[in-house]
Amino acid sequence: MQIKKKYIYIALGLWALVTVTYFTLCKIASDQAMLIFNKTMSAQKVLKGSVTLGSIDADIWGRVEFQNLVWLDIDGQPIVHVPQGRFKVRTWDIITRSISTSTIKELELDNALFAVRFNRKMQLDIFEQAQAKRVIDRAEQKEAVLSGNETAAELEHIAQEKIVVKERHPGDRHELNLDLENKRLKMRVVFNNCTLTAGYHNRYFVLNEVNAIIDIDTQKKLTIDFVTGKFGGTMVGDGVEIKGNINLAQQIPHYDLHLELYNILPASLGIADIKDTVSITASVTGELPNPVIDGHLDFKELNIPGLHFSKVRGDLHYEDALLKFTNVKGNVFGGTVEAFGDYHLDTKYYNIDALGHELLGSIAARNGKIKCKVELDFKIRSKGDPKTALTYGSFKSGKGSYYIIPFDSISGEFSNQNKHLEFKNVVIETKMGTIKTDAFDIVNGKLHIGEIYLEEPENGQTIKII
Structure with a gap:
């Protein structure tokens, strides 16, 4: 009996020692992680400006949780604020202090707000929070007008007055807030209930309740599993789903994506003030930055002045900003169309x-x-x-x-x-x-x-x- 108690005490002692050691190492890892993070952020040139964390907790396996991440641009304007999130690092990179763009294996963000924009070369940049809020205000204004009696043309005119766009003169150069400088980026990014505003040319979108997993390898491919709640802006609808790949291994990247758009409001695009919604299922192919989209559309009901349609279905093709509809069939006035x-x-x-x-x-x-x-x-x-x-x-x-x-x-x-x-x-x-x-x-x-x-x-x- 005494021997059994002895072994129990030894086991408890070992357990206590391991526990204390583990949490001590985690505390050391957290302190070291904060030091490494601050040192890395001050030396890196990918993210312009400064990036700080409110608090950080790490374990010895390379898992890190953080609170209150703030990214400010070179003028001190907030670009990104993430209330909380997590990331995983390559432990060997930390041990050897060989920090690079591939050191972070996975980044998970909760309830974050981003404003991103693509230029004509499809280079991605992240803009200030003020820009995100202006875009959101513009989208909300458009939705408010759509729910009233104004026409789509009037709502776009009102929306344009709500946003101030800074003119760029010949010779002006916008320095990207996000600049990879041809460095390899290999990581997974996870979005949990985030808000994303996105712009390209004169089109803009506000995507709410974004839940996504994006696997990035800038030398191979981008794998996307992307789902949103309601969205607004140039197009208004109930949700977007994008799944598939963008092949980055070729000189010109290629799309290979499946796209679902739920309950789009055609009036938001300026099509005949149509308030009946349409859903679209499509495949996205073609070369970056010129997608080619082929798929199907589905109206449960469609009302235009003097005509009421039901069960309208057809094919669509999108290329170079032109959307073509073919083989559209439906019911109208007891007959077919x-x-x-x-x-x-x-x-x-x-x-x-x-x-x-x-x-x-x-x-x-x-x-x-x-x-x-x-x-x-x-x-x-x-x-x-x-x-x-x-x-x-x-x-x-x-x-x-x-x-x-x-x-x-x-x-x-x-x-x-x-x-x-x-x-x-x-x-x-x-x-x-x-x-x-x-x-x-x-x-x-x-x-x-x-x-x-x-x-x-x-x-x-x-x-x-x-």
Whole structure:
């Protein structure tokens, strides 16, 4: 019994010794980690400005937890603030004090706010927190206007007034806050519930609830697993998911990504003030910085002036800021529609051509007394301002009736611009003759009828009815 107690005491003593030793080494590691961190940050040239930590805890295995990371630019303006996070280092690099851009194996950030921007060469830079907040304010302003009655063109004008862009003159040079100077970067970056603002050319985005794992090896490839919550800016939607690789081993990097965009609001892009959302599934290929995107779109419902569509699906192709839609099919007024079109992301110009087949006249005219099926050919043209977007086309029905009056066909042309719906060359073929009118229109819901004539079938004589 005494021997057993002796072994128990020895075991407890060893456990206590190991525990004390471990935590002592961890304390030493933490102190050393802070010293090494401060020394490294003062000597490094990758991050311009200064980087400090509020506190740091490390273990002997190279795992480090930190609080309150602050990165200031050379003028003392905050670039990044990370409330808390973790990183793993290569222990041998610490022992040998051979610190490099590959010393940190993994960096994990919680609840951080970043403002990043890509230049025309797709060089990544990180901007000041003030820039991030300006971009967020701009996106929030845009969403606020979208939820009201203003048009997409008005909201973009208002948003532009909310952000001040510093002019650059020829010869001016912006020194990158993040400059790798062709050094190899090999690490994993993990984002937990972060906010990211991103800009490229005149496009900007605010990505909320960013959760991502990015494996970086600047000499081989970039592996991305990236998911967000709601996003705003140039495009507004409920979420983004990006998975795949960017091959960096070639002289010109190549995309190989899968992209999901959930519930995008077309009105945020300036497309006809459409408030019905569309989801997109696509693959991203091509060379950096010019992605080629091919995929599919899906509207549960789509409403444009005078037309209500459902179950709209089609293919899309994006290249050089031009988005093309093909093989688009859906349901409208009890019939079907097929369409194609294009949209330019920068100019906001768009064109849509569509054909409707076997539409129910009673639904289209919102009058149950009209019994016929209609073929519809319509087009939409816009030069960036939804107020001036023009919808026009022609229609022709088969045999039918209005109340108890039969007719052989109804045909005509129409146009709709800024809530002004106009019909021309309307012809109603009946056994009693041909009824014609040059024009009638609907302005803000009020009907205005032009002259109506009846052409008798026997002698071709035209009689004015109205």
